[in-house]
Amino acid sequence: MAIKTTLKHDSIKDLMLQLSKKLNVVHDEDNNELCLELPKKVGDGYFRAIEFDFGVSIILADFLLKEKMILTFEKEKLNPLKFLFNLDTPIQFITNENEEDINKLECVMFSAGINEAQTLQFKKNKATTFYYVQINRKIFEEKIEQFEEDMSDNLETLFRDLNGINKFYYKSYFSLDIAGLIEDFKTCELTDFMQSVFLEGKTYEVIMKYLQLYTDNNNGDNKHKLLRQSTRLKIEKAVSIIKNELEVRTTVNALAKRVGLNQNTLQSGFKQLFSNSVNEYIRDHKIEYAKDLLENSALNITEITYKIGISSRSYFSKLFKERYGLTPKQYITQSRKNNEKSA
Numbered sequence: 001m002a003i004k005t006t007l008k009h010d011s012i013k014d015l016m017l018q019l020s021k022k023l024n025v026v027h028d029e030d031n032n033e034l035c036l037e038l039p040k041k042v043g044d045g046y047f048r049a050i051e052f053d054f055g056v057s058i059i060l061a062d063f064l065l066k067e068k069m070i071l072t073f074e075k076e077k078l079n080p081l082k083f084l085f086n087l088d089t090p091i092q093f094i095t096n097e098n099e100e101d102i103n104k105l106e107c108v109m110f111s112a113g114i115n116e117a118q119t120l121q122f123k124k125n126k127a128t129t130f131y132y133v134q135i136n137r138k139i140f141e142e143k144i145e146q147f148e149e150d151m152s153d154n155l156e157t158l159f160r161d162l163n164g165i166n167k168f169y170y171k172s173y174f175s176l177d178i179a180g181l182i183e184d185f186k187t188c189e190l191t192d193f194m195q196s197v198f199l200e201g202k203t204y205e206v207i208m209k210y211l212q213l214y215t216d217n218n219n220g221d222n223k224h225k226l227l228r229q230s231t232r233l234k235i236e237k238a239v240s241i242i243k244n245e246l247e248v249r250t251t252v253n254a255l256a257k258r259v260g261l262n263q264n265t266l267q268s269g270f271k272q273l274f275s276n277s278v279n280e281y282i283r284d285h286k287i288e289y290a291k292d293l294l295e296n297s298a299l300n301i302t303e304i305t306y307k308i309g310i311s312s313r314s315y316f317s318k319l320f321k322e323r324y325g326l327t328p329k330q331y332i333t334q335s336r337k338n339n340e341k342s343a
Helices: 012-023 137-150 153-160 176-186 192-218 229-244 252-259 263-274 278-296 301-307 313-324 328-342
Strands: 003-008 028-030 033-037 043-051 056-065 069-074 081-086 091-094 099-102 106-111 118-122 128-135 168-173
Touching: 003 012, 012 033, 012 043, 012 056, 056 176, 056 192, 081 091, 081 176, 081 192, 099 106, 106 192, 128 192, 137 153, 153 192, 168 192, 176 192, 176 229, 176 263, 229 252, 229 263, 229 278, 252 263, 252 278, 263 278, 278 301, 278 313, 278 328, 301 313, 301 328, 313 328
Parallel strands: 003 069
Antiparallel strands: 028 033, 033 043, 043 056, 056 128, 069 118, 081 106, 081 128, 091 099, 091 118, 106 168
C-alpha cells in the first residue's frame, strides 16, 4: 500500500516533523539540522534537512522504498520558491494542471499558484536521490536587496514575488558541475562550524549556477537545451572514466570512442557543462589527485608525477603551482609545518 501524506511547507523543519510523524520514526535534531532514517518497514535511507540564514533551507534525500510514497504539498501562509534537483530514478511531479516525470539530472524550479497543491510521487524498489532547496523570498529579500538593481528582469520578477502570489514553473537539465556540488555536499566530512559554512556555501553555489542556466536560456542562449539526455548520460560516463582512471594517459578521441560520441560532441558537451575542455577537466582532476597523494601518501614527487599519468616532473610542478600557488615541494613543506602545529 502506498505511503500518502499531505505536508504544510512554510518551514522545512515543520515539513520534516510532519513526515517523521507520518512514518512513525524518531528524528535526530542538532541545531539547524534535522535528520530521519526510514524505518525498515518503509525502506532504507534517509531525509536530511538543514535551515540556513535568510530563509534558505534544503532537504537531501537518499532512499529505497518498499512501497511508493506520495507527498502532497499544500500552501499555508506563503509560497516559497523551490528547486528540486533529481540525481537518480525519475520522480513524478503532479499539479492541478499537469503530470510529468522529473528525470535524472533534471531540475524543476517552481512556486505554487494560489490554492494549488503539488505532489511528488516516488517509486518503490528504485534508488532515489534528490536535493531540494526552498527559499522564503520574504526573508531572502534582505540578502539580495543591495543587488536588485543589477538583477535581470527575469530574476527580479521571480524574487520580487515575496508572498508567492504568482504561479511559476521552469524545468531543465542541470549541469554535471551542479551534480558535483551536490555530491560534495552529500559527502562532506567536516563537523560543527566548518561543516555549516561549507554546506551553506555549496547550497548557494548550486542555486547561483542553476539561476545562471535559467537566465541564459531566457536570454535566448539555448545551448543547454540542445544537449540531449542521451548525450548527457554519455558525458556522465566519460566523467566517471576520467575520475576512475586518473593514472592512465588517454586522448580525447579514445575517450569519445569509449562512450559512443564523436570527439566534437564530447568537447562541446564538456564546454557546456563544465566551461572546460576535456583535457582541462582531466588535468584539473589529476592535479587534485596529486594534492591528495602529497597529503596522504608516502610517495615522493617523482612517483606521484608518474602516478597521475604525467611524464614530466617539471610540467607537473608548473601545473600544480598554477592551481595552488605553490610547487609540490613547497606544498609538502607547508603541509608538514601545519601538521606539526596541530599535533
